[in-house]
Amino acid sequence: MTLFSRRKRATLRLSAAVAVLGGVCAAAPASADDTGPIRIGLIYTKQGPGAAIGEYLQRGSALAVEQAGGKVLGRPIELVWLDEPNPQVSQQNMQRLIDENKVVAVVGGNYSSSALAMMSVANREKVPLILTGAAAREITGKDCSRYTFRTQATVPVQIAGLMPYVSQLGKKVYFITPSYAFGQDILRSARSQLPAIGASEAGADEVPVNTADYSSYILKIRQAKPDVVIGGLVGGDFSNFLKQWNEMRMKDKVPYAAVAVTDTDFWDVGPQASTGIFIKPWYFDNPQNTAAEK
Helix, strand or coil, rough: ECEEEEEEECCHHHHHHHHHHHHHHHCCCCCCCCCEEEEEEEEEECCHHHHHHHHHHHHHHHHHHHCCCEECCCCCEEEEECCCCCCCHHHHHHHHHHHHCCCCCCCCEECHHHHHHHHHHHHHCCCCCCCCCCCHHHCEEECCCCCEEEECCCCHHHHHHHHHHHHCCCCEEEEECCCCCCHHHHHHHHHHHHHHCCCCCEEEEEEECCCCHHHHHHHHHHHHHHCEEEECCHHHHHHHHHHHHHHHHCCCCEEEEEECCCCCHCCCCCHHHHHCEEEECCCCCCCCCCCCCC
16 A cells, blocks of 8 residues: 555644644633633534544544643633534534534534535634545635635645556546545546546546445446546545455456545555555654554
8 A cells, every 4th residue: 555644643633723723712812700611612423434534533632632731721621522424414513512512613524515514604603613624625715714724635736646646557547436525626626637647537436425335336447447546435435445346356457546545444444455546635753653653
């Protein structure tokens, strides 16, 4: 498995987020009676294909707060974690965090579709939203907001890093991407760069979230005979695809490349099925890591 960064932890994303929130909290006026906890909302997936990502983002959040001393402005930091099951509920959960829990900011939004929905709440309520995973360009493009921040590189940036490697693998490219904003951005970005590398599109499938059986998609890819497949499946969907890709003996026949992958995508797949070219958005090389951590 080729990785363009060797190690990434959810801690790095959330440390950046907590650092921003520290500035937000410090800039906010505080009265002599403000002695209770400062609450930060978390909206990470608790169910479905993104559950493992959500779990480790939550752990990273808690660790980042611990490493920051657990306080800001002399007051304890309290994290409140709600689910990110779909855009509508994610939007409702952000409003709930603001209305009921009185959070000063919200961190989360692993899915671009949920992130775009939550941005409207951030704008209306003037509460900072820090997105740790969403990569669709619209977030800081046409829908850019002064109340929204991101720690993930945009899809065009990641595709630009991937395409030179794709050009070395062949000229016929097949796409398999999730059917929401993130996947649609992968298609737009990669298609726009095909002429520059002298490549053509062999086919494309936009796959619903939480797809369990990829055999029909894999059979279509086999029939199309591409030189390389570019994907963007997320979490458990990506893991399931890789397992079935390996089981149907495609791993050694057609190279697979993807952007915005996370460590958790590979943990339940194993090295046998994980071969590919993958863009990881974070590089973290802590010299204090033990040999086991490295």
